[in-house]
Every structure is written in structure tokens, then in C-alpha cells.
Amino acid sequence: MLREFIRNERIAYFSMEIALQNEIPTYSGGLGILAGDTLRSAADLEMPMVAVTLVSRLGYFRQSLDDQGRQSESPDAWSPEKYAVPLPAKIAVPIEDRSVWVSAWLYVLESYLGGRQPVLLLDTDLDENTEEDRRITDRLYGGDVAYRLKQEIVLGVGGARLLHALDFNVRQYHLNEGHSALLTLELLRRRAYPADDLRPGDTPYDIPAVREICNFTTHTPLAAGQDKFPYELVYHLLDDFVDRETVHHLAGQDELNMTRLAMNMSDYVNGVAKRHAEVSRRMFPGYRVRAITNGVHxxxxxxxxxxxxxxxxxxxxxxxxxxxxxxxxxxxxxxxxxxxxxxxxxxxxxxxxxxxxxxxxxxxxxxxxxxxxxxxxxxxxxxxxxxxxxxxxxxxxxxxxxxxxxxxxxxxxxxxxxxxxxxxxxxxxxxxxxxxxxxxxxxxxxxxxxxxxxxxxxxxxxxxxxxxxxxxxxxxxxxxxxxxxxxxxxxxxxxxxxxxxxxxxxxxxxxxxxxxxxxxxxxxxxxxxxxxxxxxxxxxxxxxxxxxxxxxxxxxxxxxxxxxxxxxxx
Missing domain, CATH: 3.40.50.2000 (Glycogen Phosphorylase B;)
Structure with missing residues (x-):
């Protein structure tokens, strides 16, 4: 089944959540619905894409309300084997000086017109991993800030590595919101200059080459809505994954701002409405933020x-x-x-x-x-x-x-x-x-x-x-x-x-x-x-x-x- 998808160049579309269908709770709201509609239209129009997201076995949550409107949450579990097939590849990502193994399920999104788009659902629930690491891909937006960063390592770094392991011919990467911005650091690692070629003060990486193949869509005009992680936590989990001076230059001096990293590492940056692009340009002066207004399928x-x-x-x-x-x-x-x-x-x-x-x-x-x-x-x-x-x-x-x-x-x-x-x-x-x-x-x-x-x-x-x-x-x-x-x-x-x-x-x-x-x-x-x-x-x-x-x-x-x-x- 995979063979039909790796013949041609594809746009790799990364999103923390994607609404594939109602019975698969791998979405929480508008961002995931938009991602699903993106892929449905791509299938209708036969645009060659491959999507990467998390399997989120326990979903977002199932909401219950009592007669006073008090909300309680319970897992919204689903079984990927009912809708997808396991892929014959595993890769490892570094987390806390250990290797966390990642595999994927292949879900094929089919258009009513006959088009087909592959979606990779990343999964750490593997025998090779510790019990703690097996749970990384369980809950969409669950856990504490460390859990969230681990998920974003799996999405960005793991997703890029798995596409490479499966021989996908990726023409460009599209980051749907900043959750997957760490994939740009993985791409930088692949484009590191030999140490012998560097002069004092040179950057160790071919940053323009990575920018040329990355697109970033920002979805929030709220600073509080942008993922930010303290560098102490980042280096505890990722150590020296990429040269620290480079990371601070690209993602912010005080903390790792995933939105800023994505904007610095993408040639094409857009907001999701004309007004939103205007607001984003004020939030990030000096950046060119274009506008492509969202749509629905x-x-x-x-x-x-x-x-x-x-x-x-x-x-x-x-x-x-x-x-x-x-x-x-x-x-x-x-x-x-x-x-x-x-x-x-x-x-x-x-x-x-x-x-x-x-x-x-x-x-x-x-x-x-x-x-x-x-x-x-x-x-x-x-x-x-x-x-x-x-x-x-x-x-x-x-x-x-x-x-x-x-x-x-x-x-x-x-x-x-x-x-x-x-x-x-x-x-x-x-x-x-x-x-x-x-x-x-x-x-x-x-x-x-x-x-x-x-x-x-x-x-x-x-x-x-x-x-x-x-x-x-x-x-x-x-x-x-x-x-x-x-x-x-x-x-x-x-x-x-x-x-x-x-x-x-x-x-x-x-x-x-x-x-x-x-x-x-x-x-x-x-x-x-x-x-x-x-x-x-x-x-x-x-x-x-x-x-x-x-x-x-x-x-x-x-x-x-x-x-x-x-x-x-x-």
C-alpha cells in the first residue's frame, strides 16, 4: 500500500492534530478540523501530500456535564488497528540521553472523487520503550510542559526521520502551527557543514537551504497561545541536539519559542486571514507574513x-x-x-x-x-x-x-x-x-x-x-x-x-x-x-x-x- 505514495514528490504536512473522521478523536477543535479539510481538498484535487501527526490513542477527551454545567473529562480511546495499518519502519529520537523509538500507522484518507492521501500516525507504544515513553503519544495536549515537549520532539524530529526512513520524496515541509517546529532543527542537522570548513563565527548549518523547503502557517494572534519552553527543560530533554548558539539565535534568547523558530526557518510564512496576517506582522515586526484565508471542505x-x-x-x-x-x-x-x-x-x-x-x-x-x-x-x-x-x-x-x-x-x-x-x-x-x-x-x-x-x-x-x-x-x-x-x-x-x-x-x-x-x-x-x-x-x-x-x-x-x-x- 505504501508503494503508491512514495513514487512522486510530496508536500509533507505536519500538524499536532488532524480531524480524519468523527470516529477518530485525533483532534480538539478548529486547528485539527482545518488540517483535515486541508487533506480532504488535497485528495479531491489530487495534490501530492503526506501528513504527519500523532496517533493520540486516548484522544483529546470525552466531555460530560452535570446539571450545573460542571465539566468532567474521560479518555476518548480509539483503536488505530481498526482504521489504519502498521508501517514496517521504526526510528529513534533522543530524549533525556536515551533513545525513544517511534513507529507509525498508515491511514489513507480517500476522496469521494477517488483521490488518496497518506497520513502517518506516530506511535511510541512499542515494546522497545519504557512504560513512560510508551505513553508519549497517548493524549492530545495532555500532561505537563515536559510531556508536551516530548510530544513535539516525536512529532517534529520523529516525523522527519520516519519520512526519511520510509523513502518519501519530500519536496517541501508545511508546518501547520508551531508544534512541529523542531523538525527544522532535524533538517539543520542533515545540512551541517564539516567542522574543518568553518571559520570562527561561522554558523555550523546551511540555514538558507532549510528555509527554502519550509512553509509555516501560524494560527494564533495570542502570545499565550504560542508554545514556549524553558531552555533548562529543552537541554535536559534534547541536550546539544543542535548548536545552542544557533538555537538561541533562531528560537529566542530567553526561551524556546516554537512560533519564532518556525518563522525564522521558513521562507513562506502566512496567517489564516487578512486581518490575522496584519496582527501577526505587528507581533513579529520585521517578518513578512502573507495571508491565505482558511476555508472548509x-x-x-x-x-x-x-x-x-x-x-x-x-x-x-x-x-x-x-x-x-x-x-x-x-x-x-x-x-x-x-x-x-x-x-x-x-x-x-x-x-x-x-x-x-x-x-x-x-x-x-x-x-x-x-x-x-x-x-x-x-x-x-x-x-x-x-x-x-x-x-x-x-x-x-x-x-x-x-x-x-x-x-x-x-x-x-x-x-x-x-x-x-x-x-x-x-x-x-x-x-x-x-x-x-x-x-x-x-x-x-x-x-x-x-x-x-x-x-x-x-x-x-x-x-x-x-x-x-x-x-x-x-x-x-x-x-x-x-x-x-x-x-x-x-x-x-x-x-x-x-x-x-x-x-x-x-x-x-x-x-x-x-x-x-x-x-x-x-x-x-x-x-x-x-x-x-x-x-x-x-x-x-x-x-x-x-x-x-x-x-x-x-x-x-x-x-x-x-x-x-x-x-x-x-
């Missing part, structure tokens, strides 16, 4: 009723999503509405099954599903309970929420508990549901069955935000703050609606963020809900705009064609 994120609708009116849309530009003139409005009604019924059925609550199909549903953490502001909608109640009494609506808080994010867990308190305070006025254990299956039901997709992060901290793009593929308008992709996607009253003022940095954003709750209430009360309740034809026009103006543009086929022309072919 058409076939995966259009629900079955909408797939059938598009197939009937715009055949070939899955391979050429730009055909959706014609949705506003080629698909009858009544068919769009009836298709949405079918999608909404799917969400209502899921809510009834998982939560035992019956929602009203005639009332609009506000959908919100994000990682539960402070800067995502899941509580913004509930900023003024009395005002929200008054709006609902005049024009009723329902709310469906979902999302996980990281096990160590106590503030995020507190937000979920607070949301449950709001649910109780508004009982009898606004039906509110929180769907536990958010995953790909729930996501598809939510983005297709909601009537309005809500997104309220603190500006300018949204890198891209792809959930709203998924909603657009199902004709669901966005109601969002102007950050991330929505700065590019929002055509007011045509594709959806903005919340508050536009800003990009500093004091102006602080002022805008403080006014967002009032802006949200005004938009809901005066524009969005009246349109839904009183002008069905006008509402469907906005649904058409979401499809024709947003889904046609913000998809992973368009994104991958940009990566091919801007990054890979140079």
Missing part, C-alpha cells in the same frame, strides 16, 4: 439535503465551489427554504435525543459552538439578561450551544457553569440547550440546522474562525464581530450581519469590545429577528447571499489552490 460541511440541492442545480460544485456564485439566481428560493427546514429537523432531532428537549421548528435558532475559553466570549449574548429577555418576549428565539473547555482551563470551565446559570434564569422565556461532547457530527448538525450563526470573540484575537464558513455552506447567515475571516466575508445585510465596530489593534479594539454587547442586542432586536419573523423572502435572500458570496469563496479548495501557487510552487 465543501463535501464534508454541506449537509446531505444541501448537497442534493446543489447537485441538482449546480452539478460539479463540490470540485469547483466557485459555481455556488450562481446560487442566488439558479436555485429557487422555496427550495432553499425547504432544504433548510430539512436540515433544521436534523438538529431538532439531535437535541431531543441528546438532551431530551423539544425545540420549536417555527422559531429561529441562534447557534454558537466554540472552544469554551475567555476570549471567545460565549457569555456575551447574556451580558444583560433583562434586555435579552425583553427582546425574546417581543420576537421569540431559541439558543443551542456547544463546546469544550481544556481540562486545565478553569476559567473556560467556569464559563460553561455560567452558561448553565443563564439557562436556568431564562427558563420559560428562551429555550436554551447545551449539547455536550462537541465533535464533527454535532458540528455538522449545528451549522446546518441553526438559523443564525453567532460568533463573538474579543477583537483582534480571532485568527480565522471557520465555523461560520461551514454555516454558509448550509445557507445559514452569520452574526459576528468583525474579526478573522468575517472582516472579508461580511457584506452587511447580504451575507449576514456585523456586531459592533471594525478595529484591528490597541485602544480602539478595547473600546469596540466594550460596546459589542449593546451592538449585538440592537442588531438582534431591530434587524435580524424582525427580518426572520416578518419577511421570509428577505431572509431567504440573505441565505442565498451566504451561499453565493461566502461558500463560493471561503472553501478549502480555494485555499489549497492558493497554497499551491503561493507557497508550494516556488
Amino acid at each position: 465543501p463535501h464534508t460541511w454541506a449537509c446531505i439535503p444541501f448537497r442534493k440541492l446543489y447537485d441538482a442545480h449546480l452539478p460539479g460544485w463540490c470540485h469547483e465551489p466557485e459555481q455556488l456564485l450562481r446560487a442566488d439566481c439558479c436555485i429557487p428560493k422555496d427550495q432553499i427554504w425547504q432544504t433548510h427546514v430539512a436540515a433544521k429537523a436534523g438538529l431538532l432531532a439531535l437535541v431531543a435525543e441528546r438532551c431530551g428537549i423539544t425545540l420549536d421548528p417555527a422559531l429561529p435558532i441562534l447557534g454558537f459552538a466554540r472552544r469554551m475559553t475567555a476570549y471567545k466570549r460565549p457569555d456575551l449574548l447574556f451580558h444583560d439578561i433583562d434586555r435579552l429577555r425583553a427582546i425574546a418576549e417581543n420576537r421569540p428565539f431559541q439558543i443551542v450551544l456547544a463546546g469544550k473547555a481544556h481540562p486545565r482551563d478553569e476559567d473556560g470551565k467556569a464559563l460553561i457553569r455560567q452558561l448553565y446559570q443563564y439557562m436556568q434564569q431564562l427558563a420559560g422565556i428562551i429555550p436554551i440547550v447545551f449539547l455536550p461532547n462537541y465533535d464533527m457530527e454535532i458540528a455538522l448538525k449545528l451549522v446546518s440546522g441553526s438559523d443564525i450563526w453567532l460568533n463573538t470573540p474579543l477583537k483582534p484575537f480571532e485568527a480565522s474562525g471557520t465555523s461560520g464558513m461551514k454555516a454558509a455552506f448550509n445557507g445559514v447567515p452569520n452574526l459576528s464581530v468583525l474579526d478573522g475571516w468575517w472582516v472579508e466575508g461580511c457584506i452587511e445585510g447580504v451575507t449576514g450581519w456585523s456586531i459592533g465596530d471594525n478595529c484591528d489593534d490597541g485602544e480602539n479594539c478595547d473600546i469596540a469590545n466594550n460596546n459589542d454587547a449593546d451592538a449585538l442586542y440592537r442588531k438582534l432586536e431591530n434587524i435580524v429577528l424582525p427580518l426572520y419573523h416578518e419577511d421570509r423572502d428577505g431572509w431567504i435572500s440573505v441565505m442565498q447571499g451566504a451561499i453565493s458570496k461566502n461558500a463560493s469563496m471561503f472553501n478549502s479548495h480555494h485555499m489549497m489552490r492558493r497554497y499551491a501557487t503561493d507557497a508550494y510552487i516556488r
